[in-house]
Amino acid sequence: xxxxxxxxxxxxxxxxxxxxxxxxxxxxxxxxxxxxxxxxxxxxxxxxxxxxxxxxxxxxxxxxxxxxxxxxxxxxxxxxxxxxxxxxxxxxxxxxxxxxxxxxxxxxxxxxxxxxxxxxxxxxxxxxxxxxxxxxxxxxxxxxxxxxxxxxxxxxxxxxxxxxxxxxxxxxxxxxxxxxxxxxxxxxxxxxxxxxxxxxxxxxxxxxxxxxxxxxxxxxxxxxxxxxxxxxxxxxxxxxxxxxxxxxxxxxxxxxxxxxxxxxxxxxxxxxxxxxxxxxxxxxxxxxxxxxxxxxxxxxxxxxxxxxxxxxxxxxxxxxxxxxxxxxxxxxxxxxxxxxxxxxxxxxxxxxxxxxxxxxxxxxxxxxxxxxxxxxxxxxxxxxxxxxxxxxxxxxxxxxxxxxxxxxxxxxxxxxxxxxxxxxxxxxxxxxxxxxxxxxxxxxxxxxxxxxxxxxxxxxxxxxxxxxxxxxxxxxxxxxxxxxxxxxxxxxxxxxxxxxxxxxxxxxxxxxxxxxxxxxxxxxxxxxxxxxxxxxxxxxxxxxxxxxxxxxxxxxxxxxxxxxxxxxxxxxxxxxxxxxxxxxxxxxxxxxxxxxxxxxxxxxxxxxxxxxxxxxxxxxxxxxxxx
Amino acid sequence: xxxxxxxxxxxxxxxxxxxxxxxxxxxxxxxxxxxxxxxxxxxxxxxxxxxxxxxxxxxxxxxxxxxxxxxxxxxxxxxxxxxxxxxxxxxxxxxxxxxxxxxxxxxxxxxxxxxxxxxxxxxxxxxxxxxxxxxxxxxxxxxxxxxxxxxxx
Numbered sequence: 001x002x003x004x005x006x007x008x009x010x011x012x013x014x015x016x017x018x019x020x021x022x023x024x025x026x027x028x029x030x031x032x033x034x035x036x037x038x039x040x041x042x043x044x045x046x047x048x049x050x051x052x053x054x055x056x057x058x059x060x061x062x063x064x065x066x067x068x069x070x071x072x073x074x075x076x077x078x079x080x081x082x083x084x085x086x087x088x089x090x091x092x093x094x095x096x097x098x099x100x101x102x103x104x105x106x107x108x109x110x111x112x113x114x115x116x117x118x119x120x121x122x123x124x125x126x127x128x129x130x131x132x133x134x135x136x137x138x139x140x141x142x143x144x145x146x147x148x149x150x151x152x153x154x155x156x157x158x159x160x161x162x163x164x165x166x167x168x169x170x171x172x173x174x175x176x177x178x179x180x181x182x183x184x185x186x187x188x189x190x191x192x193x194x195x196x197x198x199x200x201x202x203x204x205x206x207x208x209x210x211x212x213x214x215x216x217x218x219x220x221x222x223x224x225x226x227x228x229x230x231x232x233x234x235x236x237x238x239x240x241x242x243x244x245x246x247x248x249x250x251x252x253x254x255x256x257x258x259x260x261x262x263x264x265x266x267x268x269x270x271x272x273x274x275x276x277x278x279x280x281x282x283x284x285x286x287x288x289x290x291x292x293x294x295x296x297x298x299x300x301x302x303x304x305x306x307x308x309x310x311x312x313x314x315x316x317x318x319x320x321x322x323x324x325x326x327x328x329x330x331x332x333x334x335x336x337x338x339x340x341x342x343x344x345x346x347x348x349x350x351x352x353x354x355x356x357x358x359x360x361x362x363x364x365x366x367x368x369x370x371x372x373x374x375x376x377x378x379x380x381x382x383x384x385x386x387x388x389x390x391x392x393x394x395x396x397x398x399x400x401x402x403x404x405x406x407x408x409x410x411x412x413x414x415x416x417x418x419x420x421x422x423x424x425x426x427x428x429x430x431x432x433x434x435x436x437x438x439x440x441x442x443x444x445x446x447x448x449x450x451x452x453x454x455x456x457x458x459x460x461x462x463x464x465x466x467x468x469x470x471x472x473x474x475x476x477x478x479x480x481x482x483x484x485x486x487x488x489x490x491x492x493x494x495x496x497x498x499x500x501x502x503x504x505x506x507x508x509x510x511x512x513x514x515x516x517x518x519x520x521x522x523x524x525x526x527x528x529x530x531x532x533x534x535x536x537x538x539x540x541x542x543x544x545x546x547x548x549x550x551x552x553x554x555x556x557x558x559x560x561x562x563x564x565x566x567x568x569x570x571x572x573x574x575x576x577x578x579x580x581x582x583x584x585x586x587x588x589x590x591x592x593x594x595x596x597x598x599x600x601x602x603x604x605x606x607x608x609x610x611x612x613x614x615x616x617x618x619x620x621x622x623x624x625x626x627x
Numbered sequence: 628x629x630x631x632x633x634x635x636x637x638x639x640x641x642x643x644x645x646x647x648x649x650x651x652x653x654x655x656x657x658x659x660x661x662x663x664x665x666x667x668x669x670x671x672x673x674x675x676x677x678x679x680x681x682x683x684x685x686x687x688x689x690x691x692x693x694x695x696x697x698x699x700x701x702x703x704x705x706x707x708x709x710x711x712x713x714x715x716x717x718x719x720x721x722x723x724x725x726x727x728x729x730x731x732x733x734x735x736x737x738x739x740x741x742x743x744x745x746x747x748x749x750x751x752x753x754x755x756x757x758x759x760x761x762x763x764x765x766x767x768x769x770x771x772x773x774x775x776x777x778x779x780x
Contacts (some may be wrong), residue, residue, distance in 0.1 A: 120695075169723065169727040172724065211705065214705065214706065352716075359712060359715075360712075373657065373658065376657060377657040377658075377754040377755070380657045381656075381657070381751065383715075384711055384712065384713070384747060384751065385748050386712075387748030388714070388717075388745070388748065391716075391717070391744070391745075394718070395718060395719065479633050553732070
């Protein structure tokens with residue numbers, strides 16, 4: 001039985017004893033100094049105003065403040081807090097400020113010697129006792145390409161019990177998430193819109209880890225990375241006390257900056273004053289970047305990998321030999337029964353592996369592909385009954401942890417400079433891309449075959465007239481190229497919109513808004529090489545076109561290799577413009593990147609183009625750096 | 628410790644959309660697509676878990692009176708496919724979790740796993756078994772076992 005937590009004043013006293021700077025009464029100077037300190041500003045979630053020298057809190061909830069103008073006056077809030085935590089207890093002790101704001105109470109008392117009204121915070125202590133936390137682990141759910149709102153990954157905190165005996169079980173540990181409280185019926189588009197402009201309240205919630213594993217690992221098929229933080233027990237206690245303060249309080253949720261990752265960073269800042277993780281956040285807080293920050297600040301004691309069920313299924317199938325794989329596919333599809341001679345004639349260990357891999361695959365397909373229950377359930381039952389008769393056969397081991405973690409991949413902001421030739425003119429180009437990854441960036445730490453670009457801007461300076469032109473602005477560009485095989489048949493798809501230069505019949509290159517999409521398949525050709533065939537559709541809008549817009553169905557056939565040193569892509573793209581000016585546009589292209597570590601790449605491309613009965617050869621050579 | 632774990636797991640209970648596990652209801656094993664559309668789940672990424680916050684009530688769990696068994700019923704209800712899998716293999720994280728919830732000592736865990744693996748077909752007699760039927764069968768098995776009966780007493 002771990003010790004039950006003592007009332008909040010205990011660690012207040014502990015901290016008091018540990019610091020030397022104690023004032024008996026708060027002089028105005030001392031008060032001003034404390035009110036301006038990073039620790040107090042962090043506790044109140046105060047941030048400097050964009051205009052003026054004041055501070056405003058990000059909490060959007062009047063109950064979070066004790067002073068009337070507490071949300072914009074840190075000093076008044078500090079004074080009000082001091083008054084409240086020294087006030088005599090009347091009524092329900094759980095309503096007293098010492099119980100409502102135990103983290104503020106502890107921090108203030110570590111700097112000021114104040115009267116200590118005795119108060120028994122039963123609600124807080126019961127809650128903290130139930131959470132029974134010795135260590136805090138930040139869990140990162142890797143990105144999941146098939147859902148735009150998840151592509152940056154997701155983070156939450158897990159509260160780990162003391163590792164004392166065999167009864168420690170992390171699946172039963174609790175987790176803290178900060179999330180948008182979206183109505184379930186909101187569509188993805190509405191969700192994205194309100195997420196960006198701040199239409200959702202953000203809520204801090206606690207759930208058992210096994211439920212998070214179920215959602216992320218089993219249903220969404222996202223690998224989980226667990227980063228155990230090296231917080232001391234006092235720091236953990238202070239974090240929990242602050243979580244108690246902000247529970248059920250509203251902080252409006254914003255996708256890009258004040259998102260799931262952001263509020264957790266604030267909790268760490270409170271736990272260890274001076275960490276100032278929030279100072280890293282500028283315009284956006286991408287969860288994988290926030291993991292980089294906690295690693296850089298030496299906050300991580302240990303890292304554990306928890307593969308998703310899809311990763312485990314793939315691994316189980318890969319560890320079968322080719323005969324076993326065939327048999328597994330045949331059982332899963334109902335061509336071979338579990339008790340058929342073909343299965344029964346296998347050795348015990350081989351049978352165990354086939355049954356295990358097949359069961360995992362059938363469950364995965366039922367979840368992901370809606371296999372009907374009247375087929376999948378009896379099959380699942382037969383597989384497990386047969387498996388339970390094999391004693392002492394170990395199951396297939398877990399997949400190996402990837403050599404490169406998500407947070408060890410290249411940084412997400414990219415700047416590129418280069419020079420090239422359009423077939424008619426020479427230019428130099430500057431390319432900026434705030435996020436996130438494309439197929440020819442260093443692949444380590446990212447999903448193979450996945451591309452996600454945000455707000456990429458390419459600007460050219462043409463050498464003949466010193467003319468500056470925007471060549472391309474990608475609003476959002478996504479490609480998802482997952483290979484198909486005997487077991488998995490995912491659709492490859494791509495979508496992109498923005499503006500780009502488009503050549504008109506008279507040879508002028510006009511900047512036009514565009515929308516393009518495509519769907520098809522990707523296949524593995526030996527190790528490290530993929531072939532893809534995509535049917536595409538393009539839309540361009542311009543007043544320079546005869547009908548104001550044009551549409552082009554087309555195909556894209558290519559080969560892709562993503563390697564740690566070299567990434568290459570080559571293929572043909574063919575489109576037929578059919579509305580304003582009927583003509584073909586064909587390109588044969590070769591693009592390559594030479595990766596110099598994970599911070600730099602040399603990028604080259606060569607293209608032969610046929611457009612409006614003209615043939616042109618284009619090339620570009622450039623250098624890219626990742627920040 | 629056991630009590631704390633039970634408390635922690637019951638803490639998560641109110642977020643589950645079923646009535647009273649351990650009461651003859653329970654989830655059907657291998658029930659297929661959970662009925663949650665993928666795009667709704669996608670929203671959970673940045674998370675729609677909003678409403679289940681700290682002050683959760685544990686509800687009244689009527690039927691199984693043993694708190695450990697209640698916790699096990701709760702866990703099995705939401706993880707039944709994985710529990711069945713680990714049970715058929717005689718090892719795995721979810722089987723470990725059952726042992727922890729029942730408070731099975733480490734020395735008895737081998738016996739616990741073996742018993743459940745050997746009797747898999749009686750715990751899950753058919754493809755329509757519900758988690759509560761499985762819980763009842765497990766309790767019956769343990770009661771009959773000399774070494775393990777103390778954990779469900």
